[in-house]
Amino acid sequence: MKETIDSLAKKVRSDFPLLRREISGRPLVFLDNASTTPKPRSVIDAVVGVYENATANVHRGVHAIGEEATRLFDDARREVAGLIGAQPSEIVLVRGTTEAINFVANGLELGPEDEVVFPASEHHANWIPWRVHGKPVPMPIDEDGVPQWDSLEKLITKKTRLVSIGHVSNVTGAIAPVEEVVKIAHAHGVPVLLDAAQSLSHLPIDVQKLGIDFLASSSHKAFGPSGVGILWSKKEFLAKCPLYQVGGGMISLNQDIDVGGFVPRDAPFKFEAGTPAIEATIGFGAAVRYMRQIGLDHIREHDMAMSRYLIEGLAEIPGVRVLARKLPVEKRIALATFVVDAPAMTQESVARALSDMFGVCVSAGFHCTHVLHARTKLAGTVRASPHMFNTTEEIDALLEGVREIAG
């Protein structure tokens, strides 16, 4: 197990400049990848490269630099499409997962009685849109925040317009049974949206194989820059989906007021009004190239070994409760959310102590899942989320810190 973890970690660590940092004289242990990942040198170079060599607007400039920027930008979309088994024309570039889900919520033109079924444990990005568009139908969760998937069938009614699920929970790390969900939902004629924010850099994804209807994800949790993400959908939906923002760049023809209306371009461009996040998108493409070079299967192998090492290590510490600790590694990613019994210390305070005293960076609080925490009666949790560059030695540093705080 250790060798599986450390061999990949040691191979890729030097690619990440951030990991050379120290905090108060201690080496940085970055275990907050579920919030955002550090960026490898190739992504940084790609972004800086745009600024240094190819600063121009895309899909506009006819000069050499403009064409070069456009090529880099379009290549990025192709890279991302390739990563999930999609066509570039099915990829709408958005600001991130949240915007992608809002895009679908808007595009489905839900009425107040139109129901959307989703696990109550979902991130606010996959909760709040359904409070605003349509009628939310949260799926029950167990005492550890894991969805009770066997309740899905009963929750789907004639009014259900969408089933929307997180591929991987940002709190428990549990992997959703996507294909089974799709099977049930499609049997009722209901489409499925997959929030892949947490899974894009951890699991191989093939939208065709999964059979889903929508996929939303972000660049910044997959080694790319923040400010860009994707909505993938089938061409049929994109063709009929209403425009939610309009302006420059998405127009095929704008006729004068006494002549006629305007003609938008085809998808995906008709949804991308205004100058896009050019540098971030090109960086996203570089991030995808980087992950593909490493190999998603190798990343997953590291992930499962790391999951076991992390969960078992935390679970052995008296005074520590790990959510969903019994989930087998095949059904989770390497992410552990836990509560440290350190009286009078909030979980945020625990996380700050880990940073101040051990150089370990983790998240704490509610992780944008107020309902999960309310239903599981937790006043906050700590979340450690390693990735492929993390070593067993770093997990040992976390465990030492937690042991010290809980002791």
Added chain:
Amino acid sequence: MSPLDDVRTRATRDEDHAGRTLRAVRSALTHVPFYAKLGWKAPEESAGSLDEALRAIPVLTREKMRASLPKAWMPEGRDVKAELASGRLSVVEIGASDTRARVVLDAAWWRAQEARALTVSPRIAAALEGAYGAYKEAVLWVPERGTGSCGAGDPVYADRLEGPRLHLNSRQDPTFWTDVVMDRMLDELAQHETVGLFADPFYLDVLARHASETGRKLHAKGFVALTRALTTARHRQDLAHVYEGPRLQVYAAREAGTLFVEADDGLMHHAPFATHVELLPAKVATPGAEDVALVVVTTLDREVQPLVRYVLGDLVQVARGAEGRFTTVSPIRSVEGRLEDALLRPDGALVTAAAVDRALAPLGASGYQLTQRSADAVEVEVVGASDDAAVAAVRGALAPLTGALRLDIRSTTSISVEPNGKVRTCRRSLPVALTSAFEGITP
């Protein structure tokens, strides 16, 4: 237990202040694991005067405190878990980002020392004893009853009550307070029948300006006490528009207690029994301020997390020649701002934030900020200094303080705020060695 229970404990002169301090230091260094780990030696019985004994001990910085867990601060033999679990103690975070630290807070200790310390002011003492009706107070500072980093909703009025104390704000950053929120605060001040309002002057300034713009007044029947930060001339001016009652200065810190309270002689007197304060004189010149000293605190009756020679980080003007009413610690004339904000001249002189404020106050600028990034220059931003005459006036006001420092003065429309929403009028990014700038600190 409410603060009212402690009112009877009025401040009196501590005739055994030196002895009490030495015993507290010996106890802390002998029984508290944090100090044992540092290897600090307790002063011998024959250590000489209090000052001599203390100056043989290193100083405690927030950086050192930061890298510790609550349990390291519990005296040996105490059941850490049980005491923390009982709710009698809590762990609170003080400061922000790189100056943050965890503090173990004994709420009963805090209330007792605070209530006693406040009676240093005859005005507050009278208020506590009911001179303005049943004593009720409101606080407006870094929220203790607010939302965490993840958000969890805003507490309602009832949830912000702590006995007679009302926590007015639940969101730290006042740049995001809406008109509705500030109207609610003003309403609640009246609804609560507030006698005393304790406020961070920056936070209060935001509320005072809102009150002024909406034609309202601050409701506090007894007094407004400004605490926890430097009060600028602008703050005082804005407050005067909406509050005509007494305005007092209280110098307190969450981790150390209530140190000095303004009395009827206009000086801030040291509060007895809870702390000893060393006012370490500056070795360097301090233009625009006299008898400047660094505040170093030793707690006397704080059993959990006792502080020994803790560098609070503030500079004050000592009231030379004035006698302390309650202890041997000299009264102070003013709080001069944080050491980290004082400008550092090439000749080693320190210019305090308060000295800068006094120099610029006559110009009446609505905002300004001095930023020192290099040893020889200071960037000066002044709101509305848009012509040569205004720039010359700023230069003229600052030149006597800043000496050889080059002043790069420019006009601006607003001053940038810190992550906590406050404005620092002076900022310095160059280090100052404590040992070379102040007496009484051994390397």
